[in-house]
Amino acid sequence: MLSELRRRLPVPRSLLGRMLLLTLLAVLIAQALSSVIWLSQLRATQLEGLVTSARSLAHSMTASVSYLRSLPLAYRPLVLDQLRSMGGTRFVVTLNDKPLDMRLLPATPRKAAVLEAVHEVLRQALGNEVDISVQFVSPDDLRIFNGGLKLDELPRSWAHYALTLEPVNPPVLVTQIQMAPGEWLYIASLLPEPYTSLEEEGLPSQQVWFIVLTSGFLLLFIGLLVHWQSRPLKRLARAARDMSLGDAQVRPVAEGGGSEVVEVGRALNAMRERISRYLTERSQLFSAISHDLRTPITRLRLRVELLEDEQLQYKFGRDLDELEMLVKGALQCVKDTDIHENIEPVDLNHALDCLIEPYLPPNGNGRVTLDGRALAAFPGKPLALRRCMGNLIDNALKYGDKAHLRVEDDEVAFVLHVDDEGPGVPEQRLEQVFEPHFRLSGQQQGYGLGLGIARNIAHSHGGEVSLQNLREGGLRVTLYLPRNAD
Structure with a gap:
């Protein structure tokens, strides 16, 4: 699988490119894992705070229910009218003769946690025999009063300041509690900040910029480090290539860089000295062989000329010609392949x-x-x-x-x-x-x-x-x- 991935993806050939690619992958994987862990912990903390806020909101609702229950039946509408005339409260509270039917918002884990917390607190305070309806409704689908009026049809002082948060328009928590036969207490409210929208936020922009900046600085540092360490390797490569071409002016490689690169440089310098000494000795050896063989071959040719048997003279001459050709061929081979040029x-x-x-x-x-x-x-x-x-x-x-x-x-x-x-x-x-x-x-x-x-x-x-x-x-x-x- 890895070989197939390498064939499909362009892999840099240079050491610098490969180090930067591996560093980038390591940084991205590490940052992704840390971001996932951090985001999961953040969401768990936010969910815990959201449930706490929902319980606090539910306790406020139970206080409102207890206050209204303590009033005579005839005073309840008057008190609510006075509150609306004064600019409203944290809640939009009305008394209806029936529960209002509204379209619910799709359930999410956060909405379900809030509904469960509010419902649990209300049940503990009001008892299990009371009919309670808790739901989330979009501001566009919200209905108020028995006539089912929309939010835009009411005076702004009655409900807009409590139930709208333009331009966000978050979902509204609607709680309907049966106070008596034919009397339902209607409570509509928003969750407190910062849990108003109830949406699970993604990775914050600050975290994204932090990842980008740290990755950039790390890649820059790794690039400078690899470039600094790769310069001795490039010198070694040039020296090895020049030496493989037989350059007579190859100088000793400067020993620098990491300890491993220094060891390689020392080994290359030692090898260069041995090869140079070997080539010099080989050249001297073949020169000596050439000198030593030409003298006896010439002497043998003179002796062959003194033979009276022409057939034997021909055979000896042919063997000497072949021997001289082999010697010249060997010397030519050495001469042609051992060319000392820059x-x-x-x-x-x-x-x-x-x-x-x-x-x-x-x-x-x-x-x-x-x-x-x-x-x-x-x-x-x-x-x-x-x-x-x-x-x-x-x-x-x-x-x-x-x-x-x-x-x-x-x-x-x-x-x-x-x-x-x-x-x-x-x-x-x-x-x-x-x-x-x-x-x-x-x-x-x-x-x-x-x-x-x-x-x-x-x-x-x-x-x-x-x-x-x-x-x-x-x-x-x-x-x-x-x-x-x-």
Whole structure:
């Protein structure tokens, strides 16, 4: 499942991008969990306060009911009229001859908790034998008095100040209690602040801004930290790439950063010294071998010339020629693959133009064609790259008579296809032809080192040389040089 998610989502390749992405995910998950816990606790606290306020409101209702019960029946309407004339009270209280029928609001957990608390307090104070109706009604559906008047049809001083809270217009708690046969006490009221609306609020805007700001500061801090720690890694990568290309001017890597990065830098410096010493010793060794072998080979040739038997002289000469060819081939292989050059931007277009110029018309009779151009310079060894591409072109002309070059270049890699018109290579021999001194037939000229040297140079630049037989005949040699080999 994780691999499928990684395939679908774009994952950054850099260390900085991945650290920021992981930090962002961790912050979002942590903030989401903490916000959920905090919001659940906040809502539990609000619900507890809401129930307490509802109980207090219910006790006020029972006090009003007790006061009205203490009045004579004829005084009750007069007292209510006086209260309305004075501007009303916390409640809108009327006496009706029947309970009013109104459309109820949909039930929610908070509404149910309020209704249950109010009903419980009223039952405890008034007894179970009294008919009690407690419900929430929208201000638009509220009815008052026996005639079922709407709230907008009443004087504002009678009910608007007690039952409206523009522009919110919260639900109205309507309680109807039977005082006597044919007499119902009607009490309409709003819940006190901050529980007027009864809606469960989402995450407050302050909390959202807190999450955004803390996440931003944390990402900025992590980004600066990773950038600071990744600079030594980038230096190590550049030094390793230069060393893989055989740059003679590779300096020791500056040891900096964390302790782990310092250890890697020390190991790379030690490896650089060992490799440099090895290359120097190898060069001296092959120079000594070249000097030591040429002298006895020359001496043997002089002695062979003194032989009177021509047939024996021919056999000895052939063996000496083969021995000298092997020595020269080995020395050429070492010389061609151990090119001490500095790494610099190489104009591959200019290099190809110089390589194919001798084969262009009229002198070359069009034996080489070139299609496509490199888009930018390639960082590498100029002479080594020229030798690599030259070997591929020479190999195509030697065994396929013609060479058709095609360049494909972008920001990822430089690719050179070299197609010839020869017989191709058997499939089972496609890798074997890269081995030193390998030939498909004994009549082939040369040392059999061209493709091997080209592949070694490509490997030193982080690239590859591959072979493919074409359907229409001939062999395709592909040189692949990545531009981001580090």
